[in-house]
Amino acid sequence: MMRYCSLFLIFLTMFASAAVKAQTSRASTAASYIERGNDWLAKGDLDWAIADYDLAIATYPGMAIAYLRRGAARGVKGDLDGAIADYTKALEISPRMVEAYNNRGSIRFVQGDIARALDDLNVAVDLAPDHAAAYQNRGVVRQHKGDLEGAMEDFNRAIDLDSQYAEAYNCRGTVWSEKGDLDRAITDFSRSIELNPQYYGAFANRGLALLRIGRENEAQKDFNRCLKLKPNLQPYLERQIKEVKRELRGRWLRLQGE
Numbered sequence: 001m002m003r004y005c006s007l008f009l010i011f012l013t014m015f016a017s018a019a020v021k022a023q024t025s026r027a028s029t030a031a032s033y034i035e036r037g038n039d040w041l042a043k044g045d046l047d048w049a050i051a052d053y054d055l056a057i058a059t060y061p062g063m064a065i066a067y068l069r070r071g072a073a074r075g076v077k078g079d080l081d082g083a084i085a086d087y088t089k090a091l092e093i094s095p096r097m098v099e100a101y102n103n104r105g106s107i108r109f110v111q112g113d114i115a116r117a118l119d120d121l122n123v124a125v126d127l128a129p130d131h132a133a134a135y136q137n138r139g140v141v142r143q144h145k146g147d148l149e150g151a152m153e154d155f156n157r158a159i160d161l162d163s164q165y166a167e168a169y170n171c172r173g174t175v176w177s178e179k180g181d182l183d184r185a186i187t188d189f190s191r192s193i194e195l196n197p198q199y200y201g202a203f204a205n206r207g208l209a210l211l212r213i214g215r216e217n218e219a220q221k222d223f224n225r226c227l228k229l230k231p232n233l234q235p236y237l238e239r240q241i242k243e244v245k246r247e248l249r250g251r252w253l254r255l256q257g258e
Helices: 025-043 046-059 064-077 080-093 098-111 114-127 132-144 148-161 166-179 182-195 200-212 216-229 231-257
Strands: none
Touching: 025 046, 025 064, 046 064, 064 080, 064 098, 080 098, 098 114, 098 132, 114 132, 132 148, 132 166, 148 166, 166 182, 166 200, 182 200, 200 216, 200 231, 216 231
16 A cells, blocks of 8 residues: 655654753753753764753653653654653653653554554644644544544644645645545645655655556656665565556456456
8 A cells, every 4th residue: 555654753842941941950950951962862862862861850850851852762762662651751740741642642653552542642632733743643543544534634734734744745645545536646745745855755655656647757766766865665665566566457457357
């Protein structure tokens, strides 16, 4: 099935100064560790980032954002259980933290815990109805469950809230593809690429859509662009191309039989 669509952890305000609301000297010290951890995380130095978030938590255990940030770093590192534990702790401290619901839901989806992922993302949307990323992520989960109409509603809402949201256009395009409306799918994939010319997933998806309508030369150009940006996607792309060609072959044989 043609679908290269992913979820995103929400960072948003997390890189803003955590020291703004510091009430005590311990909280202020913890906020300084968080700021330094954020710098490490932005550079991709996950171990150093986690070490600083550890220090922040040891210094001031009641600061929810420290667990939130450590959860993000753990998730990127692949420690999904650790990330879940941190987001859960952040929510114990701050029950209305939208980012924690969104991120925990995203990790649960990756783990295959679809029902609880959807529960978390429903709460995120309820708490922040103007939060484009929460709708985007819930749309991915709904699409995975086969709820194409619900997914379409969420991707539309994400685009309404953020007209420059490349991932939302790409994901909406995959829904159009599943519904068989390849012209609209290609339009959305093209818009996604306009917004983010480095978006290899959108090139892959557009190429597959073009292949399905017989525009093989254009499709191959998109596949080449995709693999230039993301070489390790080749096994996935080869499987998808074979699937589309098998589908087209079956369609041709059925027509011949008629």
